[in-house]
Amino acid sequence: ASPSQHFTSPEVVIPLKVISRDKTAEALGWLSYSLRFGGQRHVVHMKAKKLLVSPHLPVFTYTEQHVLHQDQPFVQDDCYYHGFVEGVSESLVALSTCSGGFQGMLQINELAYEIKPIKLSVTFEHLLYKIDTNETQFPPMRCGLTEEKIARQLELQMSHNFTLKQSSYLGWWIHSRFLEVAVVVDYHRYVFSERNVTTIKLDIINVVNIVNSLYQALEIDIVLTGLEVWTTNNPINTSDDLDYVLDYFCTWKQNNLDGRLPYDVVHLFMKEYYGGGKLGVAYVGGACRALYNCGVELFRDNQHSNFAIAMSHELGHNLGMWHDERYCGCGSRTCIMNRYYTFSFRFSNCSYAEYWDNRRNTCIYSLAHESDVFKIKYCGNEVVDAGEECDCGSVQQCARNPCCQSNCTFSPGSSCSFGLCCKDCKFRPPGTLCRHPLNKCDLPEWCNGTSHQCPDDVYVQDGSPCSDNAYCYKKTCNTHDLQCKEIFGRDARSASQSCYNKINTQGNRFGHCDIVGTTYTKCSEPDIMCGRVQCENVSRLPFLQSHFTVHQLHFNQNTCWGTDYHLGMSIPDIGQVKEGTSCAPGKICISKKCASMVQPSEICQPETCNMRGVCNNKHHCHCNHEWSPPNCSNKGYGGSEDSGPPPGKPVPEFNVTRTTTANVPGYATGTTTGNAPGPETGSATGNVPGHASGITTGNAPGPETGSATGNVPGHAPGTTTGNAPGPETGSATGNVPGHAPGTTTGNAPGPETGSATGNVPGRTTGITMGNSPGATPESTMKYTSGQTTGKTGRTQSTTGNAPGGTTGHVTGSALKKRNSWILWPLILLLLILCLLAMHYLAMKKKKKTDIGQAKPKEKKVEEMEKEEVIPN
Template sequence: MPIIPDQMSYIIPINETLYTVHLKQRYFLVDTFMVYLYNQGSESSHSSHIQPQCYYQGYVEGYPNSIVTLSTCSGLRGILQFENVSYGIEPLESTVQFQHILYKLGNDNKELSSFNNDTKSLGKYSNDYNIYVGEKPEPPVPDIFPLYLEMYIVVDKALYEYLGSDSMIVTSKFIEIIGLINSMFTQFKITVMLSSLELWSDENKISTVGEAEELLQIFLKWKQSYLNLRPHDTAYLFIYRDYPDYVGAVFSGKICAPHYSAGVAVYPKEMTLEAFSVVVSQMLALSLGISYDDPKKCHCSEAICIMNPRATTSSGAKTFSSCSLSDFESFISNQDASCLQNKPQMQRQKRAVCGNRIVETGEDCDCGTQEQCGPQNCCDHRTCKLKKGLDCFEGPCCSGCLHVTVFVLESGVRRQTKHDECDFFDHCSGRSAQCAADKTIMDGNPCRKGTSMCFEGDCPDLNARCRSLFGPGSKNAPFECYEEIQSQMDRYGNCGKHEGKYRTCARRDLVCGRLICTYPSTTPYNRKGPGIIYALVRNKLCVTLDYRLNESDADPMDIQNGSACGTEKVNALKSTLKIWHYKAPALCCGPGRQWRMAQVLGICTRMGDQEKHLDPGFGSAWCAGRSGHCGVNQQKKEDLSLSLSLSLSLSTLPVKKKKDMAL
């Protein structure tokens, strides 16, 4: 399952100019969020299609005052707000590819101009509801930020129908509105949380006609009777009118007073979501004790402030003014704002959404829309379940919607893969679309014709390592080269370092320290970085490197784990250990290791249970009939930091020549 990032960026073209948008994940749906619907008077609720983790807010790079509010639930959907212009973006539903439409938002909500320009109406609106101001309490509790406002939204039948009569579409629009509201209230460190959404899809539960004051009182009574058991700090009724005389009603400064914490907001014909989010933000601000701005006295960083009466007719990013900030600080200090200090549980768990092309919890598959899936797909696009009689949707062990026992590569070629001599063939079980757990041969099992041993799934090849360092023709040096260089006890020849001093190599350990190779060329080694030393011994030009590392750093010239070291010995922390202590456990399998398995019969895996991997014809029943005891106390693997080297000779040869060319 894909991990949804908490931050992301997009490059979006606007008027042939590319803009980089930086986004950060925002959560504003509570854990108990539900959508309530009505059908012939019967109420139902659901929340399965809501994805709380795919909402983001951010800015446009190079435009510090810009605001971006986007949903990534299914394509990109939202608004990009610059200083004085806004753009909407949404996916093209009919296309299979990741294509979107970008359009400039209108800023001429003329149907509100009479309200905004009528100072008498504005005065009446802002003063008539500023009547329930409580007495000053004790000094405020300091440092109460951040704040959370849980909002319950009710949508009347007319607005539900105007927005499309589709519960998913209407829900997504109101979540988008809440996202826009949050982009404005971020300035006050307030998160407006959507607690639930109630859609009066069949009929209105109260009358929605009449004046603002009357309708607000009716809604308050209904709220107190029907919403007591549904968590919220404030409840709002959103209604639709073609050309209303008002845009809303609310009690000023009463956000935490249960009997007055409510509002009625009117959605006029042809109003944009951006403009309506400003209306609702103004109403919430009024309930937080914030008054409308006097444009002559109040200023903000944007072209127009949120509490300016004309803000709903202006596109672009908006912020609260200095006057609004002063009002809010006064409200927090002098009014009861305790309800804002309760942090609700916010949803952070991903919910499955069928059709988004992401396989999520509870889904077998997700191929997208009907057009994206096509008729031959293994997946039912309506349920995101496999079609009847089919096994799988995709995966390396899935072919033709059925489980198989061999890999199916992208090229269509069927084959099994094996990475190394110490690695088992990867295989498909025939019961899953994914390959079986990777298994490797147990550490200590002989490999490379007995010259090395398996270690963590690899069979080391010192000759190949020399070739990778010094080119074709290079190979692991003979013993006389190790004796010449390792006996010097300097940075090129040693058996490790302790407390800043090089360790002397015991004779039996000369080939168990650092890798020495034969040098195949007459051209000096000229790779920048390490120091290099050559030794000419019996017409063999030997070479090794020093990387000037700290004592705690891993040395790339250390002998590879799993290489043979001396005669029947291995290197443990650069000293020798009898090879049987390392190899024997690989030959002893089964519970308690009560029987010994010969190499011709099979080998053990590195799984924790020491699973037996037997050759064909030798199953568990055969093993059970054999007894015997290995008599080996296997050392803990962490105590066997094995660094091994192949030794071809034990003879001692005289020193001929040495040359140091430290680069």
């Protein structure tokens, strides 16, 4: 342990998972564990930390020949957690489960603990160390910055920030920023880690996880973007004083590292020991400055919590923080930026003020290097690079992907693995809607049947009218009124122009036209309608997130409502007047300026489309449904050259159309078309060898209709039409060679009617009517009588064909009432069966009596036969 912090004797603990009754918490990814230590039971709630490590973390090492080697090892990114201890307001949890147990830090009020799993424990045992921060036991360790380097200028105390420094640090309005950190590990630390780069990688990520948890108070995410390990020797002189080592390292990284790794700050972790109690050194305010964005820390043991405090301290210097003075406070005995390293979890009010006062930290406003990380190309990066058919990621991920293999090729039989036009590893049929229009300024796109990708997103040409005094701009139709309704509810509307004049010329967070650095810019008079939206007729206050503030101003009988926006907010500004909003006659807001409206392209005008469509952003006509591109002059199905082929016929939204065809090998194809406007339509046709195709078409005006005709070569066509006025009608005809066409028509006025005909060669047309009112489809075949009986339920048709006969079509429908004449043959059949049974029983009784009288004679014959076989 470092001299100023050491561990007490460990306590053995066994974390027990707590099953939460709060299903919402589980759904959001929260886990809970119970640990008993210090004589008390503590429940830890934690959630996986995202954006801790860059995807495909680049790791650089050196071969024995001092040749630089780059690798992108697999980094498990779902096993690092942040959280809190239940019932403790001042608590902090930063744990890793990547090694099979809990490793990391817990803070409960003023007490700190480090937890590590016991290797090979079968009962999930862990060692929990209490960290003692008693400074009097050992000589204190300090930051390497001397008093001369950190001396503050006297005028700082007289500045306007001095009052801010004395105020409480609690409740400051801060928002997410990202500090991208690269780490270099020296050769001696590599040897200390048993020359195991994987061990070093896990140690570094664990440390960064703890540092990240400490910086959450500032809403700064620490992101590890790269790692280099000096595996052969140290390329710089590390034996000089730590201040010189910092200079050497900063010079080395400019010449060797800047072109290889993306970072805002890079730090060197060393195993060396320096006299004078120095543990680290860094340039104050060096972040985002190429010459000074570096630091050095001594990582001499395996106590991650202690080292994380040192790294947090030096990163604070990079972000512009100085050492705390007497008047600085954080609600604890010491703070992170104390000149002597102590185990503290908080930044002081001075650190907050210095951090916010450093205007050079512009690089941490976003993940500026995110795109650079994704440029690394290899099979397994989940990005389809040149030469790859697909990329499903790791071997484990590919095992769950039915479309793509781990060698970045499609699985057998697959045509695609992702995309809006890919389903079940196959291309979606042409005409499948793959991108719905979002609003009246957007246009739909359809799959083309040959690609997994939906066509490029196209929208209505900028400058096209979309409502009263509003125009399409970048796929949106924006107005001041609509924006007010989005914020304050449907009754709200845009305020009078006097509100815009009064507020947007103030140049503060409630009224401005731009933010330059840290300064709000007032709106000039022509641009006041493009600043912040001002509303009236507000009847309720909206629920807003991330410290948005609602502002209300009364003046001259006007009430103006608006919202604020300030530096560091990580979500879109809802109160800034949206791009394309009309700000004056013939003008719209563009880049917060009231500029002349974008004139529609002369290449494409409504006249170009014959007034039967609109122009899209590629200056092509998007035709209405009954007309076809390119100029909407011919009949067609709508769309444009850029939208993909629309469906051949309009399909009502949310309707379902089902078609089923059963075909016998070697025979004509059965074709089914369902055209009813109801929610579901469908029919089925089965074809018999040597006979014509069965075709079914439903054209009745009711929700579901259908008719069927089967024709045989050389004979007159059989035609059937269902025209009953009821919701569903249908008929079927099967024709046999040498016989007149059989025709059946079902026209019952009930809700569902139908008829079916199955025909056999050499027989007259067989006619069968299926009248079961049940809802479950079923069908019955009867060949011996040359008839087919169909019994079906709703909205489906089934065809059964007798061997050797013409195509038989069965259309099942239900009548309201079962036909009573079917019952009489059944009753007569039952009477005949009863008479036959009685006759059979009487004959059997008589025969039994005759057999009883003949028994002696049989015995005599049997004895005579027996005597014949006895030898002389």
